[in-house]
Structures are given as C-alpha cells and as structure tokens.
Amino acid sequence: MNDVLRIGTLEFASRLIVGTGKYPSLEVMQAAHAASGAQMVTVAIRRIALDDPSGKTLLDYIDRSRLTILPNTAGCYTARDAVLTAQLARELLQTDLVKLEVIGDAQTLHPDPRATLEAAERLVADGFTVLPYVGDDPIVCRQLEEIGCAAVMPLAAPIGSGLGVCNPYSIRIIKERAKVPVIVDAGVGTASDAAIAMELGVDALLMNTGIAAARNPVLMAHAMRRAVEAGRMAYLAGRMAKRLYASASSPMENLIAVEEA
C-alpha cells in the first residue's frame, strides 16, 4: 500500500517519530528505535559540560544514513531562545528541520501560543522547515499553517503524562481543516492510545516517554509500531457506523424450529 508520509520535501514510510530521551541506556534507545521502525528521531540541544571529557555521545548511537534527525528547541521559554537554539541546531546537524517548542509553563509544559507563533514566523523566514509543537487549538494550528509551518503538531496530552488523546474532537477538527500534515505529539502512553490517535486520521505520531518509560521499552516500541500501522489502516479502511441497538451478524432466515416436547 503506497501511503507515504510527506513533510516538507521529505518522504517517510513510517508514521511513527520517536524521541531519544529518558531511556535506561543509549543501547536500549538504539534497540527501541530499530524496533519502532521510526525513520525520524528527535534530539535536544544543550550546553556541553566544559569539564567533562567527551566519551561516546548521543550522535554515535544514531545512524544518520537510516534516521533523519529532528532537533527540538525543548527548554526554551522565549521566542528568542527558541530561534537561537534552532539556528545552533541547524549549524550543528546541517538540517533545516526543527521541532519548535516554546513552553509557557514548567508544570504542564504546554506551548506558549504567542511565543510559538513569533518564533515560527522568524524561523520560516530564515528558511527552516518548522514542525511546531502546539496545543489542540484549531485556531493556533491554522495560524501556524498560515505562517508557513510544514506541519502542525498538536498534543494528545501533556508531555510525559501518558494520558493518551484527551480531546479527540479537537484533533479531528484540526485534521479536517489542516492542509499540512498533522502530527500528534506528546502524551501517548500505550499502544491503544497510538491506535486511537491514528484512527482520528492524523498523519503521524511523535512519542518519547510512551516507549522510553515502559518497563520493556524495546517491546513497547514493537507494539507502538504495530499500533500506528493498525490505526492508520483502520482509518483508511473506514470503520463501521456505531449503533445503539444490535444488528445480527448471522442470517435470520431458515432458522431451525425445535418442537416443544
């Protein structure tokens, strides 16, 4: 089935994007990435520790001939910080892709819509392919698309909460109106969450904690891969309508008649 995901000029067979954070080890991360079938992974950008001799680094565990790296601006609370972080990431990784995160609040890690819009505008003008992390607000999503973002990435639930899609109706509205890919990012906790999200018709999922914080991350990565595929196929297949009352699955004709004794 030719069901390619297109983001900007890139094409992907996998609709699952995964993070690199919170794994028990880089070896487990690498195995989980392989099991997930993901073709794009996120990384964060941080100061180096000046007194720390460099050993093996994260990038040693990511095969860039197989995986596209999507740098994020996690940790930024202002548009200015996010723009500089994105520019540094572009210089470091030689990519113009950026997952734009401008956070409004440390407890919810919800994106600050105003700062996100401001940073998105500046980054689009600077030639970036911007994938903005956003709340499940159809208006902000529309505004980000109008600015020129390559996708919109509404959250299912707060980062790392594992609550699954909290407002499927908002996600459906966002998907109905968007002309760019809709990637549900943040809050997916288990395989059924992923399948439910994909059945809403979204184009892809981005998750990190759902896999990394599972008791068995590699096994969960396998599960998430299948869940994303299953949810996508179910969406394309077109589910049956829900009914309040029964509709028999076996014929009502030619029933055997048993005489009462």
Add this chain to the structure above:
Amino acid sequence: MTVTVNGESRELREGLTIAQLLVLLGTAQTGIAVACNDAVVRRSTFGEYRIAHGDRIEVIQAVAGG
C-alpha cells in the same frame, strides 16, 4: 579579557579565536556548535573569529530529548 562561556565567567588572553578556545576547553571541534552574543558562529570561521572582552559564548551539542 573576561568572557562568559556557557554561563561561566572566564579570563582569556586577548585575541583568542574560537578554535583556540575549544582547544583550551579540551572540547572536540566536531559534534558542537557555537554562538557568540546570540549569533551562530559558522564552523568554517572558528580559526579566524576573534573573541572580544564581554562576549557571551555558548558551546552546544545534541543530547537525548523528546
């Protein structure tokens, strides 16, 4: 001259280049990117870019994150 590197104040000799700073810090020249006063310094200019008194330098790398 006094400069700030990754938030820490440092005394450096006048005219030091970014490349020389990285050697001083014991940092590899690959796998990192540098900004000076909120502007990215291109890797190809590390050898010529001279740090000035009061500059704020950020040296960053990719780390694990979602």
